[in-house]
Structure formats: structure tokens, C-alpha cells
Amino acid sequence: MTETVDLVVIGGGIIGCSVVQHAAQLLPPSTRILLLERGPVAGATSGSCMGHLMVTPDTPQDYAFTRTSLDLWGELQQQEGGFDHNPTGALYLADADEDLELLPTLLEQFRANGATAEVLDGRQLREVEPGLAEDLPGGLYYPGDGVVLPMLACGAMLRVAQRANPNVVVRPGCAVIGFERDGDRITGVRSERGTIRCENVVNATGVWAPDLAELAGQARLPIYPRAGNLAITGHHVSPIRTQLLEVSYLRFAHGAATVDPTRTDDDVGGHAVNMQPQTNGGCLIGSTRQFRGMDKTINHALLRRSLSRAQRYVPAVATAPIVRTWVGLRPYAIDKHPLIGPWPQLRGLWIAAGHEGLGISLAPITGRLLAQQLAGLAPAIDHTPYLPARFAR
Amino acid sequence: MNARILEADVGVVGAGPGGMAAARRLAAAGLQVVVLDEGQRAGGQIFRQLPVGASGHDRIAEPPSHEHGHRLIEHFERAGMDRRHGASVWDARPGRLWFEQGGESWLLRCQKIVLAPGAYDRVVPFPGWTLPGVMTAGALQVMVRGFGVVPGRRALVVGSGPLLLPTVASLVSAGVQVVAALEASSRWRALRALPAVIGNGARRREALWYAKKLLLAGVRLRWGWTVFGCEGDGRVQRAVIGKVDRAGRPRRDTARAIDVDVVGAGFGLVPSVELGLHLGCASRHDAARGGHHLVVDDAQRTSVAGVFAAGEICGIGGAEVAMAEGELAAAAVLHELRGAPIDAALRRAVAAERRAADAMLAAFAPMPGLHELASPDTIVCRCEDVTAQRARAAAALHGSSLRAVKMGCRAGMGPCQARICGPSLQAIANARPDEVMDRPIVQVPLKVVRSETIVDAPRD
Numbered sequence: 001m002t003e004t005v006d007l008v009v010i011g012g013g014i015i016g017c018s019v020v021q022h023a024a025q026l027l028p029p030s031t032r033i034l035l036l037e038r039g040p041v042a043g044a045t046s047g048s049c050m051g052h053l054m055v056t057p058d059t060p061q062d063y064a065f066t067r068t069s070l071d072l073w074g075e076l077q078q079q080e081g082g083f084d085h086n087p088t089g090a091l092y093l094a095d096a097d098e099d100l101e102l103l104p105t106l107l108e109q110f111r112a113n114g115a116t117a118e119v120l121d122g123r124q125l126r127e128v129e130p131g132l133a134e135d136l137p138g139g140l141y142y143p144g145d146g147v148v149l150p151m152l153a154c155g156a157m158l159r160v161a162q163r164a165n166p167n168v169v170v171r172p173g174c175a176v177i178g179f180e181r182d183g184d185r186i187t188g189v190r191s192e193r194g195t196i197r198c199e200n201v202v203n204a205t206g207v208w209a210p211d212l213a214e215l216a217g218q219a220r221l222p223i224y225p226r227a228g229n230l231a232i233t234g235h236h237v238s239p240i241r242t243q244l245l246e247v248s249y250l251r252f253a254h255g256a257a258t259v260d261p262t263r264t265d266d267d268v269g270g271h272a273v274n275m276q277p278q279t280n281g282g283c284l285i286g287s288t289r290q291f292r293g294m295d296k297t298i299n300h301a302l303l304r305r306s307l308s309r310a311q312r313y314v315p316a317v318a319t320a321p322i323v324r325t326w327v328g329l330r331p332y333a334i335d336k337h338p339l340i341g342p343w344p345q346l347r348g349l350w351i352a353a354g355h356e357g358l359g360i361s362l363a364p365i366t367g368r369l370l371a372q373q374l375a376g377l378a379p380a381i382d383h384t385p386y387l388p389a390r391f392a393r
Numbered sequence: 394m395n396a397r398i399l400e401a402d403v404g405v406v407g408a409g410p411g412g413m414a415a416a417r418r419l420a421a422a423g424l425q426v427v428v429l430d431e432g433q434r435a436g437g438q439i440f441r442q443l444p445v446g447a448s449g450h451d452r453i454a455e456p457p458s459h460e461h462g463h464r465l466i467e468h469f470e471r472a473g474m475d476r477r478h479g480a481s482v483w484d485a486r487p488g489r490l491w492f493e494q495g496g497e498s499w500l501l502r503c504q505k506i507v508l509a510p511g512a513y514d515r516v517v518p519f520p521g522w523t524l525p526g527v528m529t530a531g532a533l534q535v536m537v538r539g540f541g542v543v544p545g546r547r548a549l550v551v552g553s554g555p556l557l558l559p560t561v562a563s564l565v566s567a568g569v570q571v572v573a574a575l576e577a578s579s580r581w582r583a584l585r586a587l588p589a590v591i592g593n594g595a596r597r598r599e600a601l602w603y604a605k606k607l608l609l610a611g612v613r614l615r616w617g618w619t620v621f622g623c624e625g626d627g628r629v630q631r632a633v634i635g636k637v638d639r640a641g642r643p644r645r646d647t648a649r650a651i652d653v654d655v656v657g658a659g660f661g662l663v664p665s666v667e668l669g670l671h672l673g674c675a676s677r678h679d680a681a682r683g684g685h686h687l688v689v690d691d692a693q694r695t696s697v698a699g700v701f702a703a704g705e706i707c708g709i710g711g712a713e714v715a716m717a718e719g720e721l722a723a724a725a726v727l728h729e730l731r732g733a734p735i736d737a738a739l740r741r742a743v744a745a746e747r748r749a750a751d752a753m754l755a756a757f758a759p760m761p762g763l764h765e766l767a768s769p770d771t772i773v774c775r776c777e778d779v780t781a782q783r784a785r786a787a788a789a790l791h792g793s794s795l796r797a798v799k800m801g802c803r804a805g806m807g808p809c810q811a812r813i814c815g816p817s818l819q820a821i822a823n824a825r826p827d828e829v830m831d832r833p834i835v836q837v838p839l840k841v842v843r844s845e846t847i848v849d850a851p852r853d
């Protein structure tokens with residue numbers, strides 16, 4: 001017997017879960033929605049990352065994109081909670097003098113978007129975060145950022161979806177292995193447990209999105225795995241309470257020039273340390289950036305670099321017990337913008353992938369924008385920069 | 394920073410019976426040996442010694458086989474080698490062991506590695522298992538034998554497998570009254586172990602010694618019984634005990650309460666395989682041997698060249714197996730480094746000990762029904778305070794694997810890295826009556842170490 005549904009979402013990471021949530025909330029409750037996930041829900045990138053909810057003020061578009069998404073995170077906290085949502089604010093830390101030069105620009109960007117932020121000297125920094133080293137020259141404090149535990153947030157999104165729509169089915173441990181088509185439109189997907197008839201399919205498979213596109217007979221999407229090393233300390237030892245990151249991050253992370261994903265050496269794109277307090281009293285320390293395919297072995301040199309930079313900013317880290325380290329793979333889209341919307345060359349195929357290091361922050365707005373397009377509703381913000389059509393031939 | 398680098402012919406991890414037997418033989422043959430062990434003194438789990446200078450009561454009575462062990466410790470401590478206690482190995486590659494000792498970061502470069510890191514207690518959560526006064530049989534042994542502490546006056550010992558007897562014996566000789574000793578496995582299952590015990594001289598003597606010890610203390614071992622829960626105000630004061638069926642499921646109608654002030658629960662052991670898996674050694678799952686263990690050939694060679702293994706890491710088997718395998722591993726190392734022939738008697742000894750151990754442990758293979766002892770609000774993961782109910786909800790939404798349960802509720806991700814909660818999370822994930830464990834995903838650091846230990850690790 002063939003199963004029939006209205007919408008299949010492939011990929012149970014934070015993006016797929018958010019798409020399911022917003023589709024369940026915006027489409028009629030009779031809509032049958034099926035999430036197919038090859039492994040466990042949150043078992044891939046969304047279970048191997050940090051949970052910084054970050055506002056990027058580089059341009060008004062970036063600001064609207066991230067800020068709207070963070071507001072939706074706040075709504076999810078109201079509706080469901082249970083994912084360690086913590087409005088910590090963020091400190092951008094300078095070390096060298098050339099870092100200090102970045103601070104006024106950043107401040108100006110926040111202000112231009114009507115947001116409050118402050119540039120602080122070393123003494124003021126330690127008032128916000130007493131664990132910081134005494135000789136830091138300065139930094140910037142933005143109170144609007146926060147932290148979540150992404151893998152638990154995936155569960156919260158799915159619970160909200162199942163409450164909004166009783167026809168939501170979550171099927172972990174079931175991979176998609178092919179697509180059914182009729183001319184230029186999708187008629188179903190083939191899964192490990194049988195064929196499912198459906199007219200709309202969302203490819204939300206992160207770093208595997210190019211493989212799924214190929215499986216559907218389409219060109220590979222320009223998304224590349226970008227590895228990051230992480231380390232976590234034991235409980236109740238976190239010397240910090242704010243989300244901390246090196247301001248030098250801005251030189252390569254978002255708006256800055258794109259990098260070449262075929263270069264696999266250690267030095268492509270920067271490695272800025274990022275430290276995050278956990279609600280269990282631990283501290284998560286990341287994070288590096290390297291292209292080397294799907295390889296998830298720890299790069300010891302880069303891990304040492306992260307930890308020694310962390311010790312530089314927060315001296316107590318030196319003696320903190322490290323419990324585990326691991327590698328996560330960011331889905332890096334070649335032009336640094338995620339792909340959200342229909343794929344013009346195969347009707348019924350949709351894409352929500354390629355969020356690189358901001359997928360947690362951007363998950364709610366991504367789900368919302370995609371569901372709005374599916375439902376034929378007006379988008380919450382200008383969605384055109386993210387339309388996948390820019391990569392269609 | 395001066396580089397803390399050691400050079401040796403052989404690096405041995407673990408100073409329990411397996412590691413000591415290997416190291417002593419290697420040192421006696423004139424090789425340069427470095428032994429790394431987390432504990433403060435040699436002996437490993439079974440021949441645990443009081444800390445130097447500790448005043449505990451005189452030696453806790455021990456079965457005859459322990460004489461053998463104490464001789465081994467004496468020889469080991471007299472042999473010429475570099476013994477490093479308080480040394481935690483946190484990263485490894487063939488020929489390289491990185492360790493932290495006294496807050497310093499070290500590297501040992503060696504030609505061959507012998508792994509003898511032992512095992513962990515298998516924990517089965519039941520209501521009240523986190524109350525003060527309730528501990529694993531292993532932890533109780535450590536208190537009594539390792540620190541000379543008398544933990545209470547009225548003890549309950551529960552669990553399954555040959556470790557219950559030494560736990561009872563230690564308590565009795567420390568002057569504690571053992572109110573009840575409950576073995577979850579049935580007498581019928583245990584009868585299967587009998588030929589292995591009778592057929593092996595050392596095991597027969599040991600069983601008789603324990604039987605006499607229990608008889609004199611008036612302790613009767615009850616088969617097919619276990620603990621259903623512990624209660625008390627601030628610490629354990631009462632335990633509810635009862636019968637279990639053949640799968641280990643509690644028969645609630647048999648429950649009754651007894652007054653106790655200390656409880657030791659030992660439901661078997663889980664091999665400590667992380668170091669081997671990290672080195673890339675092949676492993677196999679065998680429930681009766683405690684779960685995943687390294688696969689070795691007839692000379693204790695793992696699948697990775699230059700890496701040997703002995704003792705519980707090759708599957709739970711006990712101290713006699715560990716000593717025999719340690720000797721054989723040493724002979725195999727000597728064969729590779731010196732061309733010395735491997736004495737066939739060593740191979741025969743290992744085969745005989747393993748046969749006896751396997752036959753015995755088959756009677757005490759983990760009983761999946763015991764995981765039903767936990768009630769919905771019983772904590773299953775102590776590090777992250779996760780209840781059975783939350784872990785079940787995580788499995789229902791995230792999938793039926795250990796990893797899925799972890800992702801759904803953060804269980805198993807704390808300092809123990811699922812070494813303690815793994816079996817019960819796995820039972821929740823499997824949601825079916827078996828004991829197949831997912832192979833653990835191992836990452837550095839293999840033991841919790843300081844951030845600066847990783848930063849300052851000497852480059853090889």
C-alpha cells in the first residue's frame with residue numbers, strides 16, 4: 001500500500017523541524033505533513049553545533065532577517081520552552097589593536113538599525129563578565145543575542161507542530177532514497193520504508209542538500225561542508241555567563257568576501273573563539289572553520305588554538321575540565337546566503353538549506369518564510385535574496 | 394615550557410591484574426616499560442590497596458586467589474620500570490600515549506602499547522538509587538577496601554554476577570551486618586555455571602571459600618530476587634525487595650520492605666573499550682561479556698599493529714583471565730621486539746581461563762527486564778538529571794538509538810559520557826527486550842582533563 005501525504009520534509013535538523021512547525025501552524029490542520037529523517041532527529045549538524053542566537057547588523061536586510069528570527073525564538077519559548085533558552089546578550093571581544101578598530105563600525109551598524117549596543121573598555125567589560133582577563137583592551141556589548149540548546153529546540157518545534165496539526169508524523173531512522181516524478185513535477189519520494197505519494201517535498205538536508213538535489217535529477221547545489229571543532233567543559237565550572245566571541249570574527253564570517261571551498265588547508269577563513277555558557281553550568285568552546293569534505297575527525301592543531309584563545313580571554317578556562325570534543329559540519333552556501341524557496345526546475349521541490357554558521361539563529365524565520373510561500377501568504381520579510389532560483393540554470 | 398616526553402619500549406595502560414602481569418614480564422625481560430594508571434596505587438579494581446599512610450582496619454579477609462594477586466603486586470612494585478600513578482591517558486595513536494599527571498601534560502612515545510584499562514560498573518537504575526547510602530557494589534568495595542571506611546551497620550547487597558560475593562565478604566569482614574544478599578539471576582540459570590566452577594581448581598576453591606564465609610556470617614544468597622526501590626529521609630533507611638521473573642521483570646506482588654542503612658548494587662561490569670576504539674581496534678558485542686569488547690587474536694594482538702590488549706577490555710572475565718592475558722600479551726610483545734618464541738602454555742592458560750569465565754558469566758548475562766525497575770520519575774542520567782520518562786519521550790520523538798535519546802534530552806552527555814547511564818538509556822532506546830548496545834562514539838579526551846593539558850600537549 002502506498003502512503004499518501006500532502007507535504008514531505010526531508011531532514012530532521014533544526015531547519016527541517018522549523019519548516020514542519022511553521023507549515024503545521026500556517027497550513028490547514030487537515031494537511032498531512034511527514035518528516036523523514038535518516039538518523040535521529042537532531043543527529044547531524046544541529047546536534048553538533050553551538051546555540052548562539054545571533055543578530056547580524058551588517059545590512060538592514062541582514063538585521064531584519066536575524067532579528068525577526070530571534071523574535072520568533074522568543075515566541076517558541078513562550079509557546080513551548082524546554083530548550084534552555086537564555087537571553088545572555090553577546091560580548092564581542094577585542095584582543096589586538098587592529099581589533100579595536102572594528103568596534104566603532106559594528107556599533108554604528110547596530111545603531112543604524114535602531115538597536116542599542118555599547119562599546120566598553122577593559123574595566124567595563126569585566127563588569128559585564130567578571131571572568132574576563134584583566135588586560136583586554138575593550139569590546140562591544142549587544143544585549144539582544146541569546147543562547148539555546150539546539151537539539152532540544154528541535155524537539156520543541158516538533159511538539160508545537162504536533163499540537164497545531166494532528167496530521168504531523170515524525171519518522172526518524174528512515175532515509176529518502178529517490179524521487180518519483182511526472183515530467184517536470186514531483187509526485188512522490190522513495191524512502192527506505194516504501195514510496196510516499198506527495199506533491200510537495202522540502203529538501204532540508206543541510207550539507208547533504210546537494211546529494212538530494214542530485215537524487216531528484218537536478219544540478220548539485222553549491223553547498224559545502226565547513227568543519228568546526230568544539231569542546232565542552234564539565235558542569236558547574238563555567239567561568240562565564242555571557243555569550244562571548246572574538247570581534248575578529250567579523251572579518252570572515254558573514255558579509256565579508258567569500259572563500260574558496262576547494263582549499264582544504266587550516267588557514268582558510270578565520271578561526272575565532274566563541275564561548276557559550278550552558279544552563280547546566282558548563283561552557284561550550286568553539287569554533288574553527290575548515291573545508292575538508294565530510295571528515296569529522298578532530299583537527300588537533302585547531303582545537304588547541306580554540307582552547308588557547310579561550311584561555312587568553314577567560315583565564316579560568318585553563319584549569320576547566322574538558323569532557324568531550326567533536327566536529328560539526330556547517331552547510332556553507334557559496335554566496336553566503338541560505339537557499340529558501342521553490343526550485344524552479346522541478347515543480348513541487350522546495351529547498352531550505354545552506355545556513356552555514358547561522359542555521360540555529362535563522363531556523364525560525366526560514367521555516368516561516370518557506371511555510372508562507374507554501375501557503376501563498378505574504379512573506380514576513382523580503383525573501384528574494386534567499387530564493388534558490390539564483391542557482392538554477 | 395619544557396617538553397614532557399617519555400620514551401620507552403612498551404607503554405602499558407592500567408595497573409590492574411592484566412597490566413601488572415604484562416608489565417612485570419616485560420620488565421623482567423629487560424625492556425623499558427612505562428605503566429600509566431589513574432589510581433594512586435597498583436592493584437586495579439580487584440586488588441585495591443589502602444592509600445599509602447591510610448590507617449584503615451587490617452586487611453579485609455580475601456579469598457585464596459588474592460594471595461596470587463598480592464604476590465603479583467609485590468613483584469610488580471619491585472620490578473625496574475617507570476610506574477606512574479595518577480596518570481590519565483586521554484589521547485592515543487599507535488606508538489603514542491598522551492596523559493595528564495599532577496596537572497601536567499605528558500607524551501609517552503613507545504614501540505608497543507598494551508591496553509589493560511579494566512571495566513566499569515553496570516548500573517541499573519531503580520527508584521531511590523541516587524539516595525546517599527546507595528552505591529554501586531564497586532564503589533562500596535572502594536570505600537571498604539580502598540579507604541578502610543565502614544559505610545553503615547545494616548547492608549543490603551543486590552545485583553547479579555560473581556561480584557556480589559566479594560562485596561558481601563568485604564562488608565562482613567568490616568563488621569557490617571549483611572541483612573540480605575539478592576542475586577537477580579535464577580538458581581536454574583546459575584546451575585549452568587556450575588560445571589565451569591567445579592572444573593576449574595582456583596574457581597572451585599574460591600566458591601567454597603565464599604560459601605563458608607557467608608555461612609559463618611549467617612548470610613544466605615537469595616536467587617531470583619532484587620531491589621525494587623530505596624527510601625529514606627536524606628539517606629537510605631528502607632529498601633523494598635522482591636522477586637523477579639526470568640527476564641528480570643519485577644513481580645510486584647512479592648514486594649516487602651526491610652530496614653537498611655547502606656545498599657550496594659552490582660549488576661555486572663561493562664568493558665572500558667574507549668581507548669581501544671579510539672586507536673581503531675576492532676570490537677565485537679557480546680552481552681554476556683558485558684557489551685562491546687576488543688577482538689584479539691591468540692596472542693592478545695588487536696586488529697591494530699603494535700597494540701595489544703588484556704583483561705576486561707577483551708570482555709569481562711575476571712582477574713584470573715586478566716593475569717593470564719597480561720602474561721600472554723607480554724610474551725607476544727617480546728616475540729615481536731626480540732623474536733622470542735611464545736610459550737604454548739600461556740596460550741593454553743588463556744584459553745582455559747576464558748572458557749571457564751565465559752561459561753560462568755553466561756549464567757549472569759544482563760537481564761533486560763531489570764530496566765523496568767525504574768519508575769517514570771526515576772533519574773536515569775545523573776550527570777544531566779534526566780528521568781526515565783524524559784528519556785522515553787526523547788526516544789519516541791528522536792528515534793530508537795542511544796544517540797537519538799542523547800539528542801532528545803541531553804542524557805549521557807555529561808562527565809560520565811554514558812559510561813554509567815549507557816545500558817539503561819540503551820534499553821529505553823531499543824524498547825525491546827534485548828541488551829544490544831550501539832557502539833560508543835569515542836572522542837578525545839578519553840578521560841576528563843584540563844583545557845591546558847590539551848593546549849600544552851607535547852607534539853609527537
Ligand SMILES: Cc1cc2nc3c(=O)[nH]c(=O)nc-3n(C[C@H](O)[C@H](O)[C@H](O)COP(=O)(O)OP(=O)(O)OC[C@H]3O[C@@H](n4cnc5c(N)ncnc54)[C@H](O)[C@@H]3O)c2cc1C
Pocket residue numbers: 010011012013014015016036037038039040041042043044045046047048049050051052053054174175176177204205206207208212226227228229230286287288327328329330331352353354355356357358359360361362
Ligand atoms: C561547530 C558549529 C557551530 C555552530 N554554531 C552556531 C551558532 O552558535 N549559532 C547558529 O545560529 N548556528 C550555528 N551553527 C550552524 C548550524 O548548526 C547549522 O546551520 C544548522 O544546524 C543546519 O541545520 P540543518 O537542519 O540545515 O542541517 P542538519 O542539522 O545537518 O540536518 C539535516 C538532516 O538531513 C538528514 N538527511 C540527510 N540525508 C537524508 C536523506 N537522504 N533522507 C533523510 N534525511 C536525510 C540528516 O541526517 C540531517 O539530520 C554552527 C555549526 C557548527 C558546525
Ligand SMILES: Cc1cc2nc3c(=O)[nH]c(=O)nc-3n(C[C@H](O)[C@H](O)[C@H](O)COP(=O)(O)OP(=O)(O)OC[C@H]3O[C@@H](n4cnc5c(N)ncnc54)[C@H](O)[C@@H]3O)c2cc1C
Pocket residue numbers: 406407408409410411412429430431432436437438439440480481482483509510511512513514530531532534556559560662665668703704705706710711712713715839840
Ligand atoms: C569497581 C569494581 C570493583 C571490582 N571488584 C572486584 C572484586 O572485588 N573481586 C573480583 O573478583 N573482581 C572485581 N572486579 C572485577 C575486576 O575488574 C577484574 O576482576 C580485574 O580487576 C580486571 O583486571 P584488569 O586488569 O582488566 O582491569 P582493572 O583491575 O580494572 O585495572 C584497570 C586499571 O586501568 C586504569 N585505567 C583505565 N583507563 C585508564 C586510562 N585511560 N588512563 C590511565 N589509567 C586507566 C584504572 O584506573 C585501573 O586501575 C571489580 C571491578 C570493578 C569495576
